[in-house]
Amino acid sequence: MTEKGWWILVDKDGLIVDGEGKPKEELEYFAAVITFAILSLRKAIWEEMEDTISEISFKVSEKGLIFHILPLEESGLFLITAMPEDMPLGLIRLRTKELYDRAKSMVKSLKPQRKI
Amino acid sequence: MIRWSDRIATGVPKIDVQHKVLIRNFNLLEERINSRTLTYDNLKELLLFLLKYAEWHFGREEECAAEHRCYIAELNRRQHEWYISRFTELYEEFKAVEDWTEERLYEWAATVHKELSEWLLKHVVRTDRHIGVCLGKLKREEVPPPEEKLS
Numbered sequence: 001m002t003e004k005g006w007w008i009l010v011d012k013d014g015l016i017v018d019g020e021g022k023p024k025e026e027l028e029y030f031a032a033v034i035t036f037a038i039l040s041l042r043k044a045i046w047e048e049m050e051d052t053i054s055e056i057s058f059k060v061s062e063k064g065l066i067f068h069i070l071p072l073e074e075s076g077l078f079l080i081t082a083m084p085e086d087m088p089l090g091l092i093r094l095r096t097k098e099l100y101d102r103a104k105s106m107v108k109s110l111k112p113q114r115k116i
Numbered sequence: 117m118i119r120w121s122d123r124i125a126t127g128v129p130k131i132d133v134q135h136k137v138l139i140r141n142f143n144l145l146e147e148r149i150n151s152r153t154l155t156y157d158n159l160k161e162l163l164l165f166l167l168k169y170a171e172w173h174f175g176r177e178e179e180c181a182a183e184h185r186c187y188i189a190e191l192n193r194r195q196h197e198w199y200i201s202r203f204t205e206l207y208e209e210f211k212a213v214e215d216w217t218e219e220r221l222y223e224w225a226a227t228v229h230k231e232l233s234e235w236l237l238k239h240v241v242r243t244d245r246h247i248g249v250c251l252g253k254l255k256r257e258e259v260p261p262p263e264e265k266l267s
């Protein structure tokens with residue numbers, strides 16, 4: 001079954017800064033878990049290769065979704081997008097880029113983030 | 117099942133969201149026990165996730181408490197340390213058994229679920245909610261006094 005796409009912008013504590021496409025509670029849970037996974041993976045890569053991850057992609061076949069995780073380095077935020085795999089690749093790239101640019105300009109316009 | 121309510125909320129969004137992850141997965145374990153859908157593999161995966169997530173979450177929470185010079189910071193840290201070592205001990209015990217029978221697996225999982233989830237709930241209510249007090253999210257009189265006990 002192919003699910004509709006969704007996306008979230010999360011901070012390093014797993015809190016959602018922005019997002020759409022799923023009920024808030026589900027997005028919140030996913031954000032909290034995937035942030036933990038990204039940071040663990042990033043730590044492992046750093047310890048092993050002294051390098052940082054610039055992009056993570058994976059597919060969840062049963063749901064028919066393709067995931068992209070893109071860090072917005074300067075802010076410590078991550079953009080996580082889930083797009084239907086039956087969407088043309090060009091369109092996935094375009095939509096991801098659109099969301100990435102939007103997140104970047106949003107980060108720029110954010111006032112210095114509060115600690116909590 | 118642990119249900120989310122104001123009684124267990126610290127009022128600090130990043131802490132509450134991480135507590136919800138732990139609670140949801142302890143509830144998942146309970147659900148698998150009750151619906152008889154537990155297997156050696158899914159139990160191992162769930163325990164490992166809970167252990168690693170708890171470890172990560174405790175680190176974030178300790179940073180937050182220390183940053184705000186919270187009066188509960190040291191007790192919180194010591195309780196976390198105790199929990200991780202107890203959880204690790206249980207996980208090692210689980211891996212060491214080679215001949216799990218179905219009955220024994222269910223029995224062990226139910227006991228461990230009870231011990232680990234009850235500790236978590238008590239810890240959130242009696243210790244973590246004081247972080248909410250330190251950050252001005254809760255009033256001191258809304259939170260039961262902390263307990264020095266680790267277990």
Ligand SMILES: [Fe+2]
Pocket residue numbers: 174177192196239243244
């Ligand atoms: Fe805690």
